[in-house]
Amino acid sequence: MNASLDTRPVATMFDVETLVNQAWAGMIRVPHFQRDFRWHRSDVSKLFDSIVRGYPVGSLLLWRKPAVAKILTLGDLRIDAPQTQAALWVVDGQQRITSLANALHPDVSDARFLLAYDLRARQFVPTPPVEEPTIIPLPVLFNLTKVLSWFGSHPEAVEHVEHANEITQRLRQFPIPAYEVVHDDTKVLQDIFDRMNNYGKRLSRAEIFSALFAGEEDEKDVALTFDKIAQNIDDDLGFGLIDNDTVLQSVLARRGPDTKREIRNEFREGEAPERSYHSARAIIEFPDEDRETAYRLAEEAMRRAVQFLQNEASVPHYSFLPYRHLLVVLTRLFAHHPKPDERNLRLLRRWFWRAAVVGPEAFKGSTTGAIRFLSFAVKPDDLTGSLETLLSLVDRPDSPLPDLRRFRSNEAATKMVLCSWWQRGPRSLEDGEPFDIDDLSATLQDRQTALDAVRYVVPRRLVPPEYRMWAANRVLMPVLFKDVGAVEDLIIGAPLIADPDEWADPPVWPEALASHEITPEMVEQLRGGDTVGFLRLRQGALQRRLTDFLSSRCEWGFENTPPLDQLLVEDLEEDDELA
Incomplete structure (x- = not known):
């Protein structure tokens, strides 16, 4: 039976003042499998508007476990966090906690968090560059002593002091429900994180995959990630940053042709290796790999694919790539066939440009169908057969050429x-x-x-x-x-x-x-x-x-013949059969 929680989550309540003070003190941590802060200033403003209106802002899911002393980054804040046996790790609610801790802190300079409250309009606005008596910055409004000092310095706004005190009280005392989970197994929390975000469709597939297979907390700075793979390739080849979803699909395509397979079963631990296995009807061709090995070998295959694009196909930069799924298919091919000879490279270039001209619309399901058909065409032990099948799938010489009357760099x-x-x-x-x-x-x-x-x-x-x-x-x-x-x-x-x-x-x-x-x-x-x-x-x-x-x-109309040495091998096999 799969692991489950030993004890039921404890329902509790945090007021904003307590939650923010915990964050400032380094008692709230963000697990490494969480995505980065993604909110804009408008999102932060809506959160505070909901609070003063008394609207629900959702519940938090917090994981209580020990944490080492370190310098934390939380939004724009740098926090000297002490070692503790009872830190609260944020499984769900990172965007809200980060917004509260930053917007209410006096030393933050990130424009997303620089908000103030307009006492006349009774709404949250960006902090003005020049101090205005009736527009109070949130760090001031959050501190009752500073609010009184503000009105002492701006007596012309004293008629609004009662409303300001009311807003201060609402901000500090607003209750936010939370569930606290106590469990030692990181994978259980990752599973909870995955289910919450998958059902709500709030994360991309690449973000969910990264969360599921993030490894241990102490591996964060050394383990490969999708971002690091893209950065490494750009640093070495100047290809630009490949987006995470394309990196994920490339990792998956190298390991098996169905890139839309169930990702939760991607890596099996503690089981005997096999040549390949079927997981939820998906073929996995490298079942004995751990995550780090899969990422490393996928990066190597992507690197060979990018070098092919730059050196053979006249695609110098990622922004010049007509369709991203073509890089995924190339990664799969170069993973199984890392050193094609000159003739096969020419056939591969021929396929690439035919596939670009034909476009994914030629396949049932458009891009999804194209990547599926093309990935399944790449056979691990048969480069010649793979190229023949790939070329047959895009053999449409009557495909129209790009229209020079419409120049849009994103098309x-x-x-x-x-x-x-x-x-x-x-x-x-x-x-x-x-x-x-x-x-x-x-x-x-x-x-x-x-x-x-x-x-x-x-x-x-x-x-x-x-x-x-x-x-x-x-x-x-x-x-x-x-x-x-x-x-x-x-x-x-x-x-x-x-x-x-x-x-x-x-x-x-x-x-x-x-x-x-x-x-x-x-x-x-x-x-x-x-x-x-x-x-x-x-x-x-x-x-x-x-x-x-x-x-x-x-090269429409050219014969897609394999290299001469492969033709000779086939002839010899036929001679053996005749003999």
Whole structure:
């Protein structure tokens, strides 16, 4: 039988004053399997508004157990917490407790917690930068002595003193119900945490998975997490930060093809290892792994997948990736087949770009169906068969190309366009030097779209409405200019463009322009004020560039034959059978 609580939870009640003082004293701790603080200032304000109105704010679930002495971080607070045998660990209620402890503390500077009470409007407002007599900051309002001192300093607001005292009393004495649990097994509390958040759908699947398999409290600083995996890959490869849900799916895809399987049974402890096993109808291909091993090997497979994207598929950054599920499938493939030869890499590149052009809509269930079919196509012991099946699933040469009349950096079609621009090798319009992944990484950092690396050629307001969404008015230029304005300044006003003779090396000028599919003729149109003529001419050039790029990557109509050595092996097997 699974572990259960030895004693029933104790129902108790905390007033806000007691709860906040406990937090400030370091007696309230946040378990490492909890998510970070996610509330905005509006959420914090609503909490205090509910308190003064007497509305219920929900109950807390607290886990009473020992805690070591350490410096705690609670929102914006840094607390020197002592060792104790009876700390209260927050299983449910972290956002509320963090909000109360921070908004009522006098030394907090985080804008989310800087709230005050407007005595005239009778509502909570952001703390004004200049002190106003009838707007009292919450740390003042929470302390009766400070409230009296406030009105002594602001006699013009004395007519509101009674209301202020009433609000102070409501804040300090507001009761919050809580359940206290006493249990030594961390997994029981993680299970409770999971059930509470799963039923309410308040956490993402990645957050729930992290909570379920968080390990012990003392492993927090050394164990791999989804955030650390993403950060490690970005630090080493400059790929940007992969989101947690994609990392989770990649971890799951490496271990088994069904990424939507029941995650609570992912790791089995204390059982004999097998080649594979079926858990709730899900195939687990690495049943003997612990969590840390699974995370480490998943990171290695993701790293190989990212290197393939950057080096073979012309996808330099995560924000250029047309569909996230393609990285998940690549992670599974590189986990089982870490070193494909040159021919198989070409077939894999062919599959990747065909899958991007076809899109997930070609599969029943869209993205969910695509990731399922594609993941199941990857067989652990058969790279050739895996690639043949993958290619057969996206063999749709009549799929439409991205529409250059709609440029949106968060859409898959535009990301494919950006990849075609990157493969062209865009150069700086200041010195003619080609941009590299380091330039792109420095410009985009952790952005989820490539918008910060894209500039306008002509200010949008000067373009007729029907042309404003066209790709022709954008250039891929991942560099932070001293004059952060429209790229019009760089093409028309900058001496480098206005007068090519001023370039240190004149022949590099047409090369730099050509890397952005801009010809001297187009520049002359801009100089002459023919914006529409420029856009039409460049749009045609970009369309040809995109068509050539996708044609060379998708290779529609090519035979999907395996490497020669594999064909020879098959022929020998046939000869043996005939003999």
